[in-house]
Amino acid sequence: MKQTSEHFKAHVTAALADPTLKIALNRTTTLLRERRAQVIADFGEYAAAREAAQKIKDHTLDNLAHYLAMFEANAVASGAQVHWARTPKEATDIVTAICKAEGARSATRVKSMLGEEIGIGEALAAAGVERIETDLAEHIIQLAGDPPSHIVMPAMHKTHEQVAELFREKHAQPSNSDEIAALVESARRELRPKFLNADIGISGANFLIADTGSIVTVTNEGNAELTTTPPKTHIVTVGIEKIVPSMAHATVFLRLLSRAAIGAEITQYTTFYNGPKRAGDADGPETMHIVLVDNHRTEMLGQFLRPMLRCIRCGACMNHCPVYAAVGGHAYGAVYPGPMGSVLTPAMSDLKSTKDLPNACTLNGRCNEVCPVNIPLPDMLRSLRARQHQAGLTSGMTRGGLAVWGWLARRPGLYRRATGLAMFAMRVWSMNRGRIRRFPMAGNWTRHRDLPQPELGTFMQQYNRRSRK
C-alpha cells in the first residue's frame, strides 16, 4: 500500500465523520479488551511469562547474527532454501523470480504483515500472478479493495452487515443471511476450490526457530495449512526479528500471543514447518523458500528503537489505544497502525512525512501496560518527538509558544505576574457564569468543551495575600 501518513489529519476528519466505522471499532475493541482482561486475569504466571518473553527477545537481539546463521544452517539442512533481502524491493524480487521460475499463475496467501510491509500484493499483480487471500478478513478486504486496518484483524473497520452486503455483490453463491456463520460458509464455498488449484502458497511466520530451522504459523482458520501444503511451492517471507533460539523459547511466546491478541488461551492452529515434503511424507510442497527480510530492522537494532524489535505483532497496543479506537487503522496511512505503527512507520520511512504519528498520542501508557513483551511505546513515541524537535520539524507555532512559555517559566516572579494577569482576564471574560464557551486562542479547546472560570487570584497570589495577613 502507498503510505499516506502525511495526511493523518485529513484521514482523522474522514474517520470521525463515519458513524458505521465508529460502530465497527467500538464493537471489536470493547470485545477484545474484555476478553484479554479475563484471560490474563486467569493466567497465573502472566507476569513471569511476560518477563521471560522480554528477556528471551533481548538475548536473541543481542545475538541476532548468531541465531540467524544457526537458523539458516538448520533450515537448509532440512531442505529449505534461504534468501536474504535488505529492502522490500529485494524481497519481492526474490518472490516474483520464484513465481516466474515455477511458471506460476496463481498464489494463495496467508495473512502476513511482513507481506504487506514489502508490498507483496502489488508485486504479484505486476508479475501477473493472481493473488488469492485465504484469511477470511483478508478475503473481505481484498474483495473490498481496502488495505488492512489492523495487524491481526485486518477488516476491523467493517461491520458484519457491511460484509454481508459485500459478499452478496461479489460471491458466486452468496447467502441471503447476515448471520456470521452464513458469511463464513459463503467465503468457504468461494475459496475452497482455489486453495487446491494454486501454484504457489505464500505465508509469513510468527516465529523462526533457530536450533531446528523451523517456521511457525499461528492462525484460527486453518487457512495457513491449506495454503502451505497443497501447492508445489511454499514461500515464506518473514522479518529477521521473528527469530527465537529454540522450541522451548517459542512456547513462552505462544502462551502470550493469542492471549494478548484475541483474549484466547491458544489459537485453533499452531503449526511448525520443517522444510519441504520429505521422502515418505503424504503431502507437502516440493520446494520451500524462506525470505528473511531486514527493511531497517538492523538499523533499529543499533539505536533507541531497539526494544521495538521485541514486538510479536499481537495488536494489543492498538486494541487498547484510545486514539486507535476513535479513528481506526486507516487514519494512520501506513501498514502498521496504532502505537506500534507510530513507532515503526517513522523508523521504516522518515520522520517528516510521519510527523503526526508520534504526536497523535496522549501518552496514557496503556499500550505499554498491555504489551506482552513490555515495549516502552510511550517513551519511544516521546523520543521520536524529541528527534522531530531536534530536526526542526515541529511547527513554528509550537516552537514559538514553547519558547515564550519556557522563557517565562524560568522567571518565577514574572511568571506569577503573567499568570495572575491572564487568569484575571479570563475571569472577567467569564462574566461569572462559571464556564467559558469561547476564549481567544483557546479555540481548539472551546470548540468541543467549556473552560472553567478561574478563581479571583491564582493560588500563589491568594497564598501570599493570606500569609501577609
Place this chain on the structure above:
Amino acid sequence: MQHRSTPPRVGFFVTCIVDAMRPNIGFASLKLLEAAGCDVEVPQAQTCCGQPAFNSGDDATTRDLARQVIEVFEGYDYVVAPSGSCASMIRSHYGELFADDPAWAERQRALSAKTWEILSFLRDVMDYHPQGASYDGVATYHDSCSGLRDLGVHDQPRALLGDVAGLRMVPLQGNDECCGFGGTFCVKYPSVSNAIVEDKAAKIEATGADTLLGGDMGCLMNMAGKLSRRGSDVKVYHTVEVLAGMADGPAICKPEKMR
C-alpha cells in the same frame, strides 16, 4: 502513623494548572498535609515541572525547568504535588534528562525519590485517615493515567474516600482509560480528543453519579468542560477538595454563588 521526633518538612508543588485554574485544590492540599502532621512550605520560586516541553520533545527547555525544580525543592524531606502527572514527571521522567550529567543526575535522583503525588503520599507515607470529612452525594472515580500507571495510585484515593461520611462511590466503566486530555494533545488533535472525552462523559453520565472525582486537574478540567458543554449536572471535584471538606464551593465549570 509514622513515629517521628519532628514533623516532615514538605515542599508543596502546587503545579501550574492548579495555580492558575483551581487554587482551591492547592488550599485543600495544604489543609490535608497539615492535618496529616506535615510542616508544609510553599516555595515562591516554583513554576512548572516542564512536562509541556518534555512531551513536545523540547528536552533543552525541560532540562532548564527540571534544574529549577531541583534547586527549589531539594532541601525538603518530601515534595508533594496534587497531580499524578506532575509528580510522575519529576519522579519517573526526570532521570531521562540527566543521563549525561552525573552531578545533576545525583541531585535529580535524590529529588525524584522523595517526590509524591498527594493522595498516595497521604495514605502510603503519612498513613492519614480523614477526620470528620463529609460529602452528601454519589460519586464515581476516574483514574488518571500517569498517577495510575507510573505511580500506582489506585487504592489510596478509594481508601481515603472510604472515610468520608455520606459519600457513596459507584464504579465507572473504563475508569482506567484515558479521558483524551493528554496535555498539548487535546489542542493539537482537538477532534480526536473530543471523540475520546465524549465517550468518557457518556460513561460518567451512565453511572448515575452526581459527582466525578479524580486526582489530576488537567483531566478533570477536560471532563468537566465536556460535561458542562453537554449540559450535564455532574459536579466535578479534585479528591482533595472532598477530603478536606472544601467541596462546598462551585464545582469545576460551575458558577460561583452570589454572595
